[in-house]
Amino acid sequence: xxxxxxxxxxxxxxxxxxxxxxxxxxxxxxxxxxxxxxxxxxxxxxxxxxxxxxxxxxxxxxxxxxxxxxxxxxxxxxxxxxxxxxxxxxxxxxxxxxxxxxxxxxxxxxxxxxxxxxxxxxxxxxxxxxxxxxxxxxxxxxxxxxxxxxxxxxxxxxxxxxxxxxxxxxxxxxxxxxxxxxxxxxxxxxxxxxxxxxxxxxxxxxxxxxxxxxxxxxxxxxxxxxxxxxxxxxxxxxxxxxxxxxxxxxxxxxxxxxxxxxxx
Amino acid sequence: xxxxxxxxxxxxxxxxxxxxxxxxxxxxxxxxxxxxxxxxxxxxxxxxxxxxxxxxxxxxxxxxxxxxxxxxxxxxxxxxxxxxxxxxxxxxxxxxxxxxxxxxxxxxxxxxxxxxxxxxxxxxxxxxxxxxxxxxxxxxxxxxxxxxxxxxxxxxxxxxxxxxxxxxxxxxxxxxxxxxxxxxxxxxxxxxxxxxxxxxxxxxxxxxxxxxxxxxxxxxxxxxxxxxxxxxxxxxxxxxxxxxxxxxxxxxxxxxxxxxxxxx
Numbered sequence: 001x002x003x004x005x006x007x008x009x010x011x012x013x014x015x016x017x018x019x020x021x022x023x024x025x026x027x028x029x030x031x032x033x034x035x036x037x038x039x040x041x042x043x044x045x046x047x048x049x050x051x052x053x054x055x056x057x058x059x060x061x062x063x064x065x066x067x068x069x070x071x072x073x074x075x076x077x078x079x080x081x082x083x084x085x086x087x088x089x090x091x092x093x094x095x096x097x098x099x100x101x102x103x104x105x106x107x108x109x110x111x112x113x114x115x116x117x118x119x120x121x122x123x124x125x126x127x128x129x130x131x132x133x134x135x136x137x138x139x140x141x142x143x144x145x146x147x148x149x150x151x152x153x154x155x156x157x158x159x160x161x162x163x164x165x166x167x168x169x170x171x172x173x174x175x176x177x178x179x180x181x182x183x184x185x186x187x188x189x190x191x192x193x194x195x196x197x198x199x200x201x202x203x204x205x206x207x208x209x210x211x212x213x214x215x216x217x218x219x220x221x222x223x224x225x226x227x228x229x230x231x232x233x234x235x236x237x238x239x240x241x242x243x244x245x246x247x248x249x250x251x252x253x254x255x256x257x258x259x260x261x262x263x264x
Numbered sequence: 265x266x267x268x269x270x271x272x273x274x275x276x277x278x279x280x281x282x283x284x285x286x287x288x289x290x291x292x293x294x295x296x297x298x299x300x301x302x303x304x305x306x307x308x309x310x311x312x313x314x315x316x317x318x319x320x321x322x323x324x325x326x327x328x329x330x331x332x333x334x335x336x337x338x339x340x341x342x343x344x345x346x347x348x349x350x351x352x353x354x355x356x357x358x359x360x361x362x363x364x365x366x367x368x369x370x371x372x373x374x375x376x377x378x379x380x381x382x383x384x385x386x387x388x389x390x391x392x393x394x395x396x397x398x399x400x401x402x403x404x405x406x407x408x409x410x411x412x413x414x415x416x417x418x419x420x421x422x423x424x425x426x427x428x429x430x431x432x433x434x435x436x437x438x439x440x441x442x443x444x445x446x447x448x449x450x451x452x453x454x455x456x457x458x459x460x461x462x463x464x465x466x467x468x469x470x471x472x473x474x475x476x477x478x479x480x481x482x483x484x485x486x487x488x489x490x491x492x493x494x495x496x497x498x499x500x501x502x503x504x505x506x507x508x509x510x511x512x513x514x515x516x517x518x519x520x521x522x523x524x525x526x527x528x
Contacts (some may be wrong), residue, residue, distance in 0.1 A: 115522055129526055152523055153417035153457060178516055181456060181487050189453040192445060193417060223445050252442055258379055259416055262393055 001138040003166075004028035004036045004076075005199055005237040007216040007229040010207040014045055014055075018063055021080055022070050024236060029074035031238060034138045037201040038080035040113075040147045040172040041092060047209035052124055056083035056090045060107040064095045068104050071097045077137050079144060081170035084110060089126045092116070094144050094170050096135050109135060111144035115152060120209070130155060132162045140165045140241060147171040150200070151182060156190050160256055165243045166197035172212060173202050175231070179213035192223030195250040197241050204232050221246040265402040267430075268292035268300045268340075269463055269501040271480040271493040274471040278309055278319075282327055285344055286334050288500060293338035295502060298402045301465040302344035304377075304411045304436040305356060311473035316388055320349035324371040328359045332368050335361045341401050343408060345434035348374060353390045356380070358408050358434050360399050373399060375408035379416060384473070394419060396426045404429045404505060411435040414464070415446060420454050424520055429507045430461035436476060437466050439495070443477035456487035459514040461505050468496050485510040 006024040008017075021038050028036040040046060043063050044055045057063055063082055071078055077098045084093035092113040111133035116122045134143045143159030143166070150156055150169050159167050167190075173179045183202070191198040197220060204214035214231040218239040229235040250256070270288040272281075285302050292300040304310060307327045308319045321327055327346055335342055341362045348357035356377040375397040380386045398407045407423030407430070414420055414433050423431050431454075437443045447466070455462040461484060468478035478495040482503040493499035514520070 115526065151457065151517070152519060153421070154523065157417070177486070181452075185449055185487060186453045186456065188445075189450050192450065193415065222441070223449060253415070255416060259418065262379065 001034040001140055001241050002032050003199060003218065003239055003241050004031065004033035005201045005216055005218060005227070006036060006038045007202060007204050007214060007235040007237070008039050008042055009234045010046065010203040010205045010210070010212050014048065017043055017045060018066060022067065025067070025070050025076060025078055026074060027236060029076040033076055033238060035077045035079070035142070037168045037199050038078070038170060039201050039203045040081040040170040041083060042080045042170065043082040045207055046172040046203060047207035049209065050124055052083045053090050056085035058085055059093070059095065059110045064097060064108050068097050068108065072099050072104065075099050079168050079170065081146060084112065090124065091127070092121065092125050092146055094146055096144065098135065098137055109133070111146065113146035113149060114155060115148045117148040130158065132158050134159060134162055134164055140243070143167040145169050147173065150190055151186065153190065153193065156194055157259070160194035160196050161260060164196055166199060166241050168199040169201065171200055171202045172210070175211045175213045180215070183213050183215035183217065187217055188219045188223045188225055191219040191221055192253070193255055195221045195246065195253060195255060197221060197243070204229070204234060222249045265298040265404055265505050266296050267463060267482065267503055267505050268295065268297035269465045269480055269482060269491070270300060270302045271466060271468050271478060271499040271501070272303050272306055273498045274310065274467040274469040274474070274476050278312065281307055281309060282330060286331065289331070289334050289340060289342055290338060291500060293340040297340055297502060299341045299343070299406070301432045301463050302342070302434060303465050303467045304345040304434040305347060306344045306434065307346040309471055310436040310467060311471035313473065314388055316347045317354050320347035320354045322349055323357070323359065323374045328361060328372050331359070332361050332372065336363055336368065339363050343432050343434065345410065348376065354388065355391070356385065356389050356410055358410055360408065362399065362401055373397070375410065377410035377413060378419060379412045381412040394422065396422050398423060398426055398428055404507070407431040409433050411437065414454055415450065417454065417457065420458055421523070424458035424460050425524060428460055430463060430505050432463040433465065435464055435466045436474070439475045439477045444479070447477050447479035447481065451481055452483045452487045452489055455483040455485055456517070457519055459485045459510065459517060459519060461485060461507070468493070468498060486513045
């Protein structure tokens, strides 16, 4: 499956963000991609502060309703970050929108971020802890994590053991030495140590509070970065996700086979 | 603590290997190092095949007896790989030799490799599965893994949660694309994702069966490689292991704190 990644400018105005994601989704579809991945809190912007609690929408809210229509029309699936309201609780979530036959579901599948980073996120959002959220699409099993989640090897391992061919990661990685290390060193290792693809979609530029690292990437199961964006420029990346082309990698480095056969 | 690493030529003749390790230990001591780390199966050679079962010694055998005397004399501790016999079973082990007051122990502490790699190792050696082996020396808690063990994030995480400041890794990483990726990409990530030091001691050159990747390294808790060897030349590396100098890293990236507070 051809997969697209939208490295989104952090400076896009709040009320233009859904438009920008829709435009990116149509561009991905026109290029033949079966899936588009957008960053963490892409629909609201990441650094807007406590107002994110007011902006948060239910999983079946206006954002997902609007974008589901484009997904239906184009046939291209979407994973995009948004602030999710569930009663009085707000989560950093990703909506998973797929084309469906017949009536579209009232509530799309979502993944809620497990590992909140720092006082900023913990002051606004809640976490229910780790979970394994996967969906099937065009013959692939696709797992979802958000940002800090993938910096813990336990979280991607959980999805790999559950059968993920690829893990898609909306992120909001801040610029700096740790950010550059995470983007260039750690993300390829996460793919390699599980023998699966990783699609890591970041913001670039600056919003009200943060400057982001950019450097979004798509990494193959052998740790090769097969598509990558610059540190500071909006971009659309495309890459083919073909697990069978990397069967040899899982024979040379049988990490999943060995770890599941070894009592921990 | 100043730490030394011996990147050992694979071509050293079998009966000269204990001599070479003793020479390296005296060199490390003369340079003020409190610890020397030598490769996997350093005392026998890695690629000698099934004869390793005949060469295997008990933990308190001739190799450890001889080297313990040098450890006592110099005051420098040693972690070195050897084939260990325990009854009819052979393990890929590392002996942990420390200067002790009074009588030296009859049986030194050992670590037995958990994750055997490929038909070669599995045809000769056994594994008892993962274990957390640590020792205290010069104010540091030091964990031990061997080669393939550290390619699984679970194994170094176990030691980090048990309080390791540094994990030392006798290895026999073969040359090739996967070897280069492991040495240059994965090992720094293992240090970074736990906020601890990693000392990764490989062979270089060629023995009867294998060519090795060299590229031994000492990595700091922020993922910075603070000492590294070439792909093909014997070398002694030295670096200062000072966890307190990296306290800020564990505040910026609180991986251990967060993972221990999160039910998995």
